[in-house]
Amino acid sequence: MRVLVTGATGFLGRHITTAFLEAGHSVVGVGQQPKHKASISAGVDYYQHNLLVSDSTSQKANVEIFDGLKIDTLVHLAWNVRPRYWTSLENLDWLVAGITLYKSAIASGVRRIVGAGTCAEYEWSCDFLSPAVTPLTPSSLYGKAKNSLREVLESASQISETSFAWGRIFFPYGPFESPERLVPSVINSLLCNKPALCSHGRQERDFMFASDVARAFVVVAESDFQGALNIASGQCTSVREVVNTLVDLVGGTAEFGAVTTHRNEPPRLAADVSQLLALGFKPKTTLQKGLQDSVDWWKPGDLSST
C-alpha cells in the first residue's frame, strides 16, 4: 500500500507511521512542523502541510499530494489534542479540515480511508462501549465533532463507493505521549522524587500501549473492514493499578484522592474489541511491559550516548 498518514508527527502518528513502514508499506507523512523539526521515522516521506488552512491553495496542495504521490490509502489522525481540547472551538476547525481532506482524497481516487475516532463518541453512562449497541451521544464538543466527522464521511463513502473504516481509540499511552497526560505525569513526578498526586484512582479504563494501537491501525487498513470499530486492548484496568505499577517500577509514593475528579467521571469504560480480534489482531504488550517501556523512555538518558 501507499499510505498517507496525517498527524504524522503527533503522539500516535509517530507510532503509526513506524508500524506501516515495519509492515512493508510505503508511507507519506503530513504534519504542521517544518521538515527539519519533524521528529519521525527516517523511512517516512514527510511533507509539511497545515490541514487547518482550507483555502483554495491548501485544497490544491491536498490534491497535489494525493495525485502526485499516488496515495491509495489515507489514514487520518490529525486533530487538536492539546490541553482543554474537550471544549475547544478548534474542534470545529478539525471537523472542517477532515471533510476538506476527505473531498480531496476521493477526488484523487483514494481507495480506502481509515479515520481516527475516540471512545468519547460513545454514551459514557454505559460501562461497556460497543459499536453494535452503545448509543452515540457524546457529551463533549470533541466527541461530537469526531462523531459528526465519522457520520458524514461514512455516509459519503457509501455514496462515492470508497472503502471507509473508523477506529475509536480508547486510552493509549507510551513514548511521545504529552507530558500532561496520566502516565507521563505520574512517571515524571516519581522521577523527580515528588509524590504522584492522583484522583481516587478507582476509574477503570482500557489502556493500550501506543505501538499496539499502531499495529491495530495497520491491521484495519490492510483489511476490508468497513464502519466503526474499537481500537483497544480488551483489558480494563483501574487507574490505581496503573499508578501502583509505576510506583513499583520507579519508586516513590502516590497520593490517591489528592486530585478531585470531574463529577461526571464514569467509573468504568470497557471496550468491545470483538471486531478487532476478528481481523486477526492480538495486542503484544502487557501493561507491565508497556509501563516499563514508558518509564525507560522518560528516564533522563546518558547525555554522552544521545
Add this chain to the structure above:
Amino acid sequence: MRVLVTGATGFLGRHITTAFLEAGHSVVGVGQQPKHKASISAGVDYYQHNLLVSDSTSQKANVEIFDGLKIDTLVHLAWNVRPRYWTSLENLDWLVAGITLYKSAIASGVRRIVGAGTCAEYEWSCDFLSPAVTPLTPSSLYGKAKNSLREVLESASQISETSFAWGRIFFPYGPFESPERLVPSVINSLLCNKPALCSHGRQERDFMFASDVARAFVVVAESDFQGALNIASGQCTSVREVVNTLVDLVGGTAEFGAVTTHRNEPPRLAADVSQLLALGFKPKTTLQKGLQDSVDWWKPGDLSST
C-alpha cells in the same frame, strides 16, 4: 432585531425574510444570485455572497457583513435542496459552510443564532417525532449533515455563550416551492389537464404552509428558546387527502399507485409541536386555504396585470 437571513432567495427564505420585515425587524438577506436577479421583498437589504466558497476572502466577507451591518441575530437557512439532495456529496460542503459562517458570526459578537434543521434528522421508523424522545439516527447524508451541524454548533454555543436554537422543518409547501415537489407537481399536472400521477398516497405527513413556517421562525428568533424544536403544524395529513383536495380545487384526476414509493418510505411522520406552541405560536393557515393559495400562485396569470 437586526437579522441576517442566509438562503434569502430560496423557497422558505423569501417567506422568512418577509415575515421578519412584517414583524418590524431590520432584515439583511444573503443569497447566491446577483442583486438584479434576486427576487425578494423590497425591504430586505440584499447581498450576493456564496457561502460555499470558504477561502479567506470569503471568510473576510462574512465578518464584514456581520460587523459592518451590526447583525445581532443570524437565521441560517442556506443549504442545497435541489433534486437528489438526499444523497448529494454537496451536503458536506454545506456542513463546512455552516460551521465557517458560525465562526464568523460568533467572532462578530452575534447574540443569537437560529438554524434550519429538518425532520430527516430523526429516526424515521418512529411515527411521532419529538426532540425530547426520538433518536437522532438519520438515514440520509442530508439528515446526517444537518444533524451534525446542529450537534457541533449547539455544543460550541454553550461554550461560547451564544444563544442557539434549531428549527426542524417538516413538510412545507406554498408559493415559490420547487416545481418537482409534491404540491406544485400535482397542481401543474392538473392545470395542464393531465392526471396527477401519485404514489399510493397513504403516507401521513405534517404539512405546513410556508408563511406559517416563516412566522414560526420569527417567533423562535424573538424568544430565548435554546436547543432543537420542531417547525410543524401539529396536523398529520395523508398525501391522498392533499392530492384529493387539489383535485377538488383544480379539477382533473389523480392516479394513486402510479408511482412506486421507496421501500423504506415511512407510513407516518407526525411532529411534536409542544415547544412551538409553548412559545405562543399558532398556525394561521388551514390546509384547505394553503392549498388554495398554492393553486392560485401556480395558475397562469393575466399577463396584463403582472
